[in-house]
Amino acid sequence: MQQTLKDLREELHYINHAILKLLNRRAKVVMGVLEVKQRENIPLHVPQREMEMLQDLIDHNTGPFPDDSVRHLFKEIFQASVALMEDRKAGALRVSRAFRQQDLEIPVGDLVIGQESTIIAGPCAVESEEQMDMVARGLARMGIRFLRGGAYKPRSSPYSFQGLGEDGLKLLKAAADRYGMKTVTEVMDTRMVDMVRDYADILQIGTRNMYNYELLREVGRTRKPVLLKRGFSATIDEFLSAAEYILMEGNDKVILCERGIRTFERQTRNTLDISAIPILRRMSYLPVLVDVSHAAGRKDILPSLARASLAAGASGLMVEVHPFPAVARSDSQQQLDLDEFAAFLDAIGYAFPKFQVIQDETPVATEAAGFR
Numbered sequence: 001m002q003q004t005l006k007d008l009r010e011e012l013h014y015i016n017h018a019i020l021k022l023l024n025r026r027a028k029v030v031m032g033v034l035e036v037k038q039r040e041n042i043p044l045h046v047p048q049r050e051m052e053m054l055q056d057l058i059d060h061n062t063g064p065f066p067d068d069s070v071r072h073l074f075k076e077i078f079q080a081s082v083a084l085m086e087d088r089k090a091g092a093l094r095v096s097r098a099f100r101q102q103d104l105e106i107p108v109g110d111l112v113i114g115q116e117s118t119i120i121a122g123p124c125a126v127e128s129e130e131q132m133d134m135v136a137r138g139l140a141r142m143g144i145r146f147l148r149g150g151a152y153k154p155r156s157s158p159y160s161f162q163g164l165g166e167d168g169l170k171l172l173k174a175a176a177d178r179y180g181m182k183t184v185t186e187v188m189d190t191r192m193v194d195m196v197r198d199y200a201d202i203l204q205i206g207t208r209n210m211y212n213y214e215l216l217r218e219v220g221r222t223r224k225p226v227l228l229k230r231g232f233s234a235t236i237d238e239f240l241s242a243a244e245y246i247l248m249e250g251n252d253k254v255i256l257c258e259r260g261i262r263t264f265e266r267q268t269r270n271t272l273d274i275s276a277i278p279i280l281r282r283m284s285y286l287p288v289l290v291d292v293s294h295a296a297g298r299k300d301i302l303p304s305l306a307r308a309s310l311a312a313g314a315s316g317l318m319v320e321v322h323p324f325p326a327v328a329r330s331d332s333q334q335q336l337d338l339d340e341f342a343a344f345l346d347a348i349g350y351a352f353p354k355f356q357v358i359q360d361e362t363p364v365a366t367e368a369a370g371f372r
């Protein structure tokens with residue numbers, strides 16, 4: 001009996017559904033394979049095994065599909081399976097959006113990171129009491145509540161200024177306390193975590209240490225918020241895995257900081273990876289800050305980078321500000337002076353606070369600062 005077009009189409013429909021069912025059955029088996037591989041620490045993708053499976057299928061191909069088509073079709077299936085395993089693996093991370101839906105807000109004293117836009121500002125390095133007092137005072141007048149400053153500086157040359165060490169931490173904290181600010185400072189070594197945490201409201205892990213897994217674990221054992229900078233050649237997946245090290249020790253107060261990655265471009269010190277911002281926000285619930293100063297390595301494009309970062313979903317910015325950048329002991333070319341910083345804030349639509357000057361001339365904000 002001759003089959004009608006309708007019959008043939010019905011048969012195709014039936015076969016499509018059978019293939020779909022089989023593909024999903026295959027995907028479930030792939031998930032089983034993932035579980036075993038993770039348990040036994042075996043790599044997810046084994047090209048040799050894929051080649052053997054393809055060869056076996058070609059050997060059994062009776063047509064009418066030519067071998068090349070069979071190879072092409074099954075390669076797609078294999079690739080989709082690897083992607084499925086990778087998605088499942090990424091989704092299982094504590095840092096992942098699948099783990100927690102809402103954006104994380106991180107309290108730091110009376111402040112919160114991840115709500116309204118946060119600005120962290122201050123010099124590259126703590127250099128002296130006068131420098132810290134001038135900068136903290138100037139920043140506080142503009143409503144800035146987070147004061148940064150490195151006391152331990154990771155410098156490319158061992159002969160460059162390495163920071164003032166614990167004395168620097170004391171100067172940073174004293175200046176911050178004087179003007180009601182919170183401190184953000186870098187910790188470079190596991191042996192220093194206990195000491196630095198006494199002075200820091202937020203512990204910073206620098207770009208060079210993003211791969212220092214022991215240090216990540218150690219700050220993970222504290223309950224301090226951690227500002228984790230992206231390694232300058234780290235992929236987004238590596239960046240999130242670094243954050244995972246901190247979380248797995250029980251500290252979920254992690255702030256991701258995009259600070260530019262190294263590319264062939266020489267007009268900027270690094271290339272600010274704007275796409276990382278929405279991708280990180282999509283993949284994770286952790287707040288994302290952007291350090292525009294270390295990304296650019298120059299002053300003139302900071303407002304554009306800042307506006308782009310905020311538009312892309314950043315929860316705030318880090319900017320280097322020094323009372324006299326020309327004589328700064330590190331990163332002198334990229335630090336803004338206080339007037340330049342005020343102009344920068346104005347350019348990005350920041351609303352300056354109204355403040356009152358009390359007896360000892362300490363400015364106190366009477367109205368919250370923020371963005372217009």
Ligand code: PEP
Pocket residue numbers: 124150154186205206207208229259291294
């Ligand atoms: C810093 O913020 O002081 C610093 C050294 O930045 P990075 O680690 O991003 O280079």
Ligand code: MN
Pocket residue numbers: 124125294320330331
């Ligand atoms: Mn710097």
